[in-house]
Amino acid sequence: xxxSSDTINASAAGTWTLGDLTVNRIGFGAxxxxxxxxxxxxxxSSDRTRVLDLLRLALDxxxxxIDTAAFYFSPLRSANELINSALAPYADDLVITxxxxxxxxxxxxxxxxxxxxxxxxxxxxxxxxGRDHLDVVNLRIARSRTSESVADHFGALAELRExxxxxxxxxxxxxxxxxxxxxxxxxxxxxxxxxxIDSPAExxxxxxxxxxxxIAFVPFFAIAGAGQEGGATTADSESLLSVxxxxxxxxxQVRLAWTLHQGPHVLAIPGTGNPxxxxxxxxxxxxxxxxxDLALLAP
Numbered sequence: 001x002x003x004s005s006d007t008i009n010a011s012a013a014g015t016w017t018l019g020d021l022t023v024n025r026i027g028f029g030a031x032x033x034x035x036x037x038x039x040x041x042x043x044x045s046s047d048r049t050r051v052l053d054l055l056r057l058a059l060d061x062x063x064x065x066i067d068t069a070a071f072y073f074s075p076l077r078s079a080n081e082l083i084n085s086a087l088a089p090y091a092d093d094l095v096i097t098x099x100x101x102x103x104x105x106x107x108x109x110x111x112x113x114x115x116x117x118x119x120x121x122x123x124x125x126x127x128x129x130g131r132d133h134l135d136v137v138n139l140r141i142a143r144s145r146t147s148e149s150v151a152d153h154f155g156a157l158a159e160l161r162e163x164x165x166x167x168x169x170x171x172x173x174x175x176x177x178x179x180x181x182x183x184x185x186x187x188x189x190x191x192x193x194x195x196x197i198d199s200p201a202e203x204x205x206x207x208x209x210x211x212x213x214x215i216a217f218v219p220f221f222a223i224a225g226a227g228q229e230g231g232a233t234t235a236d237s238e239s240l241l242s243v244x245x246x247x248x249x250x251x252x253q254v255r256l257a258w259t260l261h262q263g264p265h266v267l268a269i270p271g272t273g274n275p276x277x278x279x280x281x282x283x284x285x286x287x288x289x290x291x292x293d294l295a296l297l298a299p
């Protein structure tokens with residue numbers, strides 16, 4: 001792997017198409033932009049200048065897929081506003097994916113939108129990002145509701161798609177049954193679920209199902225694993241550490257590379273507020289794991 005940021009580009013990992021939008025398979029997740037430390041914790045807000053520079057660096061490194069949400073905010077920062085300030089006017093090839101369903105009141109307390117409230121959330125994202133339409137909107141589903149019908153909520157988003165406010169639709173934190181139901185209502189271009197090398201067998205099966213249906217699978221917490229919002233996990237197996245030593249890379253880079261090796265439809269959206277970690281994440285696109293590596297890492 002190269003270590004020079006001058007030669008690192010997200011295109012090295014290949015591309016995938018979200019509907020009619022082509023993106024490099026390594027993107028960027030905006031969740032960690034608004035504050036230092038664990039996401040959604042009571043930590044200090046991030047340094048604005050550093051974050052704006054980080055976003056511009058991401059595009060310089062070839063990132064053209066950014067995942068965000070209106071509910072990514074801290075007392076002094078909004079991820080959408082930071083993206084708008086750093087990157088507008090937006091490049092023609094930049095795809096911004098956002099999520100609706102959850103919301104947070106000014107105190108930070110969580111709420112969940114009714115189908116009738118989804119339009120307001122879509123309009124909030126439009127306003128914050130300074131756009132007249134959203135490229136991709138994922139319906140984010142509560143973890144406690146993955147066995148419930150999504151027809152009313154997804155149907156409301158389908159109507160907004162027909163109205164021209166949304167270009168493409170996806171699902172986040174969903175199940176195979178909900179995906180099938182949503183696809184009967186409108187096209188689904190992506191599924192965004194928690195997924196990593198530590199995931200259970202049914203998650204691996206769902207990833208393969210999405211690939212068979214031509215749907216992008218976009219894992220979150222691919223690096224953090226069980227650490228989730230708290231950051232990168234420290235529970236790396238000896239096998240994973242061995243592969244990292246063999247290639248002279250970090251365990252986080254091995255986790256990300258392994259995820260990308262799970263299929264050409266897998267899109268990575270690692271998030272960070274650290275420019276060095278951003279460069280490492282994008283550089284992972286050049287890391288090719290051997291058959292022996294993958295056998296050693298097999299869950």
